[in-house]
Amino acid sequence: MTRYTEGLENYKKKIASITSQEMVINMGPQHPSTHGVLRLELITDGEVVKDIIPHLGYLHRCFDKHAESMNYGKTIPFTDRLDYLSSMNNSHAFVMGVERMLKIADKLPKRVEYIRVLVCELNRIASHLIAIGTYGIDIGAFTPFMWCFRDREHIMNMLEWASGSRMLYNYIWVGGLFYDLPVGFEARCQEFVEYFKPKLVELDDLLSNNQIFISRTANIGALPADVAINYGCSGPMLRASGIKWDLRRVDGYSVYPELDFEIPVGKGEMGTLGDCWDRYKVRVDEVKESVKIIEQCLQRLQLDFKRTPDFDPRGLVPKKVNLKAQEYYVRAENPKGELGFHFITQEKTDVPRRVKARGPSFNNLSVLPELGKGQLIADLIAILGSIDIVLGEVDR
């Protein structure tokens, strides 16, 4: 049995054998700047971090095990709880996978697709607003946090209007939607866009170009592109290192090929390429792009794919998901990166053999020991905040 416990013994030896000037500090699980229940075991020498050992699992809710004990439709609420800040995007990815296996992905009405993209992009803005706001508060800027939460509240209210729930929506279903958008949603969404655009300019003035903020984030935790790829980083993490990799464009799923938007990448404007400021800035720019996508969706939804009395958002929802035995890996661009689901289906039952969720936060977090070594403890907070993890997805 010793071979199987060798890793654990080595870890214990490492902690026991620190030198007299080194100290082990536990950051978390109840540390506010870990954005959840994450425990970082730091080996420090004075203020300098020598090594970081992350301990995960405090929020492990057995997604994989749940998913293989119930049918596909019942799993959708569980996907909402992976990255609970972007539930729409999670269920969109999951549902796309099942639809492609059912071969109904191309038959979906355009209105359904546009509504999906609309709510996903709204949710992306909400998720990025949390990332930006909490990042500000991590390093001492309190006001942006309040502003971001104020604006996010409008999105929460709108999505609650559409789905009946504030954060965990269960709105996107296999083969369609829970309901059509409520009457008047498009107009209210348009109002929100008009309200939100000047707020973004204010946010830029307050935080992005704030000298204190720049001093705390520029040149800190620079992540070279090759390291980012090797560690499986995706989403804003990877793009901040200068790589134009956005699955909305690469895979061109749903109606994204019909929409016009840019992919912001890090440029090292304030310091080194791929530093904390770049990661922050990519998120701010992505919010602006999402606003552009929302405007286009609203336009199409009001002109080309209007609400009609015979439109049934549940028209293609299968009574029972009947799949032949196969494997499929679906991936989609979530606010935090590539969310993937690996399905292994079984013949003659609508319960899968295996569903593995690949959480972007899990992979993005794994680069933290590499980034944090040799940094000051205070900078480690800045680095961790810039990764933007959600523990619901790290632990699943």
Next chain:
Amino acid sequence: MITKVKDLIIANIGEQAIVRVEEEHLQPILVLQAESLVEIAFLLRDTAGYYFDFLSNISAVDYHPDARFAVVYHLASIPYQTQLTLKVEVENDRRSDNLPEVPSVASVWRTAEWHEREAFDLMGVFFTGHPDLRRILLPDDWQGYPLRKDYEDAETYHGIAIK
């Protein structure tokens, strides 16, 4: 794509490295021999025209009631925007002192380190050559591997009845 990859492996490593190609899925799967996995991984990552530099996901699969486990690797190439699925299958009798063994690819893609720890933690697949193989999501003193189909939850935890 899959035939190109297959030809590349046959040319550089040999025909014995490939067990079979499963074409019936939406994404074809290349089933490989466990022994030559690391060599193939380096080949796929570093050969011009392929460059599978991004490891999306590793998932371990239990084929209960068969005495068989599999580890599935989902690769992506960022320069060429392609995808590839690899699979390694291992026979195993499910005894707790005889875990299925697969060579670790953590030296090829660092992200595999955490993915393999998760597979070890939940499915009980032992990755030989892994730099730091210990449980990641469950506590260090957990007994058994919960994602196995024949897993039964423990009666007690640290002497406390939990059922």
